Amino acid sequence: ASFSLVAMLPAESQCDNSEVAKSSAETCFEAPPRVTGDELNTSIIRYVYKSNSSKCESELVRPTDKNVYETLHSCVTACRTEQGAPMCAGVVGYNCTTKGDQEECYDAYYFNVELNQCIEYRANITGRYEEYNTFFRRDTCEKDCLGFTKKDIQPKNQS
Structure with a gap:
């Protein structure tokens, strides 16, 4: 064999x-x-x-x-x-810890490709949340993003 x-x-x-x-x-x-x-x-x-x-x-x-x-x-x-996993490299949603109305905020996570980990923050998302590097749960962020690096996080074939 x-x-x-x-x-x-x-x-x-x-x-x-x-x-x-x-x-x-x-x-x-x-x-x-x-x-x-x-x-x-x-x-x-x-x-x-x-x-x-x-x-x-x-x-x-x-x-x-x-x-x-x-x-x-x-x-x-x-x-x-x-x-790849382009949503894991996208723009992080609006961070409420520095600006905004805390009543409109919720706990969320974003993927930090440099650290290869999901980081908790306070988010306020307007529009389609799918367009942001923002996840409602840490385990979802980890299952979607962990393992990807700067080299392979973006798709190779843009189809």
Whole structure:
């Protein structure tokens, strides 16, 4: 078995990145069947590879489902989607500790790519919160962002 793996290494290293990504995506299995209504109470959020978008996305799955990933970074790395996590590098929402009405503020988290950690702050978001590097829960911030670096946080393919 190790003979064929060694024989394949030089050939794979000659491929361009798109060929490597394509072959990896072909080995990255499709998401499990969707959770049904009566399974909602026992479902959990995980990251799955979606062949229709060629990206990793969060989805409700059963705890026993296979082909799911605990973090976005583990899915992106395994499936080589090169999609990054641009929301983790975006603008941090309005910080209430320095300005603003405290009544309109809530506890939130943003991802600091330099420190590779989620930092708590007081936020006031107007408009679409999805456009900001702001998360309502620390665990969501960590599952979406931890592991990404300045080198891979932005998507390689802008499609």
